[in-house]
Amino acid sequence: MTDSVVDLAKELKNGAVEALPAGRLEEQLEESRPLRVKLGIDPTAPDIHLGHCVVLDKLADFQRSGHEVVLIIGDYTARVGDPSGRDSQRPVLAPTEIESNARTFQDQAFKILDPERTTVRFNSEWLDMPMEDLFRLLGSVTVAQVLERDDFDKRIKADLPISVLEILYPLLQGYDSVAIRSDVELGGTDQKFNLLLGRDVQRSYGVPEQSIMCMPILPGIDGKQRMSKSLGNYVGVTDPPEEIFGKLMSIPDDAMPSYYDLVLRREVPGELSPNEAKRELGRSVVARFHGESAAERAEARFDQIHVSGEIPEDVEEHSLAGFADPEGSVHLPLLISKLFGVSSSEARRLIEQGGVKLDGSPISAEHGLDLPVSELSGKVLQVGKRRFAALQD
């Protein structure tokens, strides 16, 4: 094996937790051909977040060294539900939902991947198979092989249910690898089992077995659980700049090393204070998806709202028309509930707690909850720290 191949493999494996089987990637690289690198994503949620980016970035590495990426949109497997890392069954999505998610997915992925070197496939292309072919697939792996995995093992021990559908899932994912003849499959460390089982399925079909590479899992902005849409602790690549910046400023300080390592691929600048380092993180991520100037604006807005407690300039305007009663007064709970999508009971609570301000001064509930239009018009209504509306006649 030549030194250059060893170096190349080392470079590609940089940042990965595992690349299996040992030495396999090196062998593949020695063939000096573009490798077909697979990533499967189930369109269970419409947003690609920073957690996905860790794997997508690695795919981009492969592309830069001349390899091909096959992105598989799991429109069919999404209807099954991946049991990986789950301690309970996953709700199965409606086909229409899956479809609309799939569409937005590609665009987002191309924020990171090179479209020229990416092939997008939907696994319904080959998974919508006759029973006969399904039997062939099901015969390729034993129940014991599937139940061996950690997730299932835990559930069995805890007397939790496992559906047949879930047992099927890794086989379907493995069949994707057969269908596209993948050389390498990437995924998070939670995908290790599924990725490895793909090799068994490939072997059974007599096609060359892929090597696999597992990337670390990015913690969510709560700093505790993995980043995921369903946990609501994610930063989406299509989030507006202020959102991305704000969300990143809210991660616990001790989650910063993970973010620097996995998202920015560098060390936390030791010379910076935690606050500055987190700002740098926020700016860098915003700049990546929205550009430098957006990053500056996002930070400026953050400081305005959270540090100075000021009202930003670019507040969206809302008309009071339709809210005033015949006497020309506006019922505040109703206004707030319509404008910000909270219940009117919640709006009342916010007012009582001093969380509602008009041009910066808290509204007191003592003077009643109805205010004349003249007292509201031209002013900025603020609910909590982050919600604003410029009121107009």
Place this chain on the structure above:
RNA sequence: GGGGGAGUGCCCGAGUGGUUAAAGGGGACGGGCUGUAAACCCGUUGGCUCUGCCUACGAAGGUUCGAAUCCUUCCUCCCCCA
């Protein structure tokens, strides 16, 4: 097919006839503080036309002055045996 168990508010989870809109925790939200939407502290957390009214403890009925708590039927889920 037989036997056993469970379904409570956003989530987990107490509660077995009467101040129960329902303990506690998590999450979320608001306030304080701060270097941040970190951390920490305090508070709020069913809805509404809100000093009152309505809806709520899987569903529908029933018993009762009164039920999340008792009875009946149904639905869903889990476990064990076959």
